[in-house]
Each structure stands twice: as structure tokens, then as C-alpha cells.
Amino acid sequence: MRKVYILLLIATLAITSCTTTAPLAKSVAYKGMYEEKPSVALIMPPINRSTNVEAKEFFHSTLYTPLADAGYYVIPPFLSMEILKKESAFDSELFLDTPLNKFAEVFGADMVVFTIIHKWDKSSLASNVNVDIEFIIKSAKTNEILYTRRGEIRYNTSVSSGLGGLGGLVADLTLSALNTAGTKYVDVARVCNYYILKDFPAGNYSLNHGLDGAQLAGLKSFKVNLSAK
Incomplete structure (x- = not known):
């Protein structure tokens, strides 16, 4: 019986070691980015699977800056939205698993940026905005995935009245609820985009282009608490 326990322990350790992933360098995690060296990005309209119909606009309007700051021509x-609407290509989900070479021909894009909003919920009582967002960036030439990351982000909007006791608790809850209701959700989307893309390889227009390959890439899937403070 003891031998059986030992064998089970060894098997468990082997399975655990196989499923543990060590941090990877960006040049390894995002190998395609360093091989293709894309410089022109096309942002597709976000795919909204949440119950908040406005979430799509929040994210679409805040994607340009973090990508441009990373050193890419976006x-x-x-402009792209008008052309996509005219060509009946507004539904991004139709193109997730199809060749993207047409986007290279029409827009001159090297990579196509897809975002999937899995969840966008706000809780005034808990003073949180809960977001589940996924990035899938694909090559417009090879159709290969160059970058993918998904994050569950809890954005805390709570504030303190500075008062103590039960009265302070009630004041804190009231202020936090009002603050959550008055939060500019474009700002929440902007923070989420910057956080997820903070490990994005530097583009051709960045001084760090080609110099950040040894830096560690972020986790492909993560959960994080962020604060409005």
C-alpha cells in the first residue's frame, strides 16, 4: 500500500510540474511579433459579449492611444470604421477565423487588433466595475496570432469620507455608490487597455524597438484589482 501512495505522489508531482509555466521572455512569448516586425495596426470594432451595450464604444474609443504609445502607426x-461599415465588415466576429489579407490590401495593415468584451458589470453597492476583456492580435499577412491576452479586472471606485463609526460606514457606502454611478467608463476602458497592453512589444516607432525582447511577458490570463485612486 505504501508503494501505491508513493507512486500516486510521484504522478501528482509530475502532472503539477507539467502544468506549471515559467515566465517567458517577450521574444519567446510573442515570437511572431519579433519575426514579422509589424508597424501598421488596424483596430476592429470590439466584439461585445457583455450585457452592457455601451462597452463596445468605451473600448473602441480608447484603443488608439496605447497602441500608438507602444510605437505603432494606428x-x-x-476612418477605418467608416470603411468597414461601407464594406459590410462591421461584425468583427465574422473575421476572427478567416484570412485577413484583404485588410492588408485595403488598409495597408500589418496586424489586425480584435478585442472581445466577455463581461462589463458595475456594482454600486460593492463600488466596483468588473471587466473581462480579451485581446487577439493577428497578422494580416500570415493570419497567425501574434499576441493574445485575457484579463479579469476589478476596478475599485470606493472612496472614504474620513469619518469613523457607523455613520462613517454609511457615508463611505453612499459616497462610493455615487462615485461608481458617476465614474467615466471611458476612463475604466482606458485603464484596462493600458494594463493589458503594458507588455506589448515595442513597435518600429519606439526607441525601445528591438531592445525589449529579453523582458518578461505578462501572463496570458490574469486577474487584477485596480483602483480609481
């Missing part, structure tokens, strides 16, 4: 979203 096709102006207002």
Missing part, C-alpha cells in the same frame, strides 16, 4: 479608428 489607422485612425473613425
Whole structure:
């Protein structure tokens, strides 16, 4: 019986070691980015699977800046949106698993940015905005996934009245509820985009281009608490 327990322990340790992933360098985790060296990004309209119909606009309007700051030329979203609507290509989900070479021909894009909003919920009582967002960035030339990351982000909007006791608790809850209701959700989307893309490889227009490959990439899937403070 003891031998059986030992064998089970060894098997458990083996399975655990196989499922543990060590941090990877960016050049390994995002190998395609360093091989293809894309410089022009096309932002597709976000795919909204949440119950908040406005979440799509929140994210679409805040994606340009973090990508541009990372060193990429981003096709102006207002321009690309008009063309996509005209060509009946507004539904991004139709193109997730199809060849993207047409986007390279029409827009001159090297990579196509897809975002999937899995959840966008606000809780005034808990003073949180809970977001589950996924990025899938694909090559417009090879159709390969160059970058993918998904995060569950809890954005805390609570504030303190500075008062103590039961009265202070009630004041804190009231202020936090009002603060959550008055939160600019574009700001929440902006923070989420910056956080997820903070490990994005530097583009051709960045001084760090080609110099950040040894830096560690972020986790492909993560959970994090962020604060409005």
C-alpha cells in the first residue's frame, strides 16, 4: 500500500510540474511579433459579449492611444470604421477565423487588433466595475496570432469620507455608490487597455524597438484589482 501512495505522489508531482509555466521572455512569448516586425495596426470594432451595450464604444474609443504609445502607426479608428461599415465588415466576429489579407490590401495593415468584451458589470453597492476583456492580435499577412491576452479586472471606485463609526460606514457606502454611478467608463476602458497592453512589444516607432525582447511577458490570463485612486 505504501508503494501505491508513493507512486500516486510521484504522478501528482509530475502532472503539477507539467502544468506549471515559467515566465517567458517577450521574444519567446510573442515570437511572431519579433519575426514579422509589424508597424501598421488596424483596430476592429470590439466584439461585445457583455450585457452592457455601451462597452463596445468605451473600448473602441480608447484603443488608439496605447497602441500608438507602444510605437505603432494606428489607422485612425473613425476612418477605418467608416470603411468597414461601407464594406459590410462591421461584425468583427465574422473575421476572427478567416484570412485577413484583404485588410492588408485595403488598409495597408500589418496586424489586425480584435478585442472581445466577455463581461462589463458595475456594482454600486460593492463600488466596483468588473471587466473581462480579451485581446487577439493577428497578422494580416500570415493570419497567425501574434499576441493574445485575457484579463479579469476589478476596478475599485470606493472612496472614504474620513469619518469613523457607523455613520462613517454609511457615508463611505453612499459616497462610493455615487462615485461608481458617476465614474467615466471611458476612463475604466482606458485603464484596462493600458494594463493589458503594458507588455506589448515595442513597435518600429519606439526607441525601445528591438531592445525589449529579453523582458518578461505578462501572463496570458490574469486577474487584477485596480483602483480609481
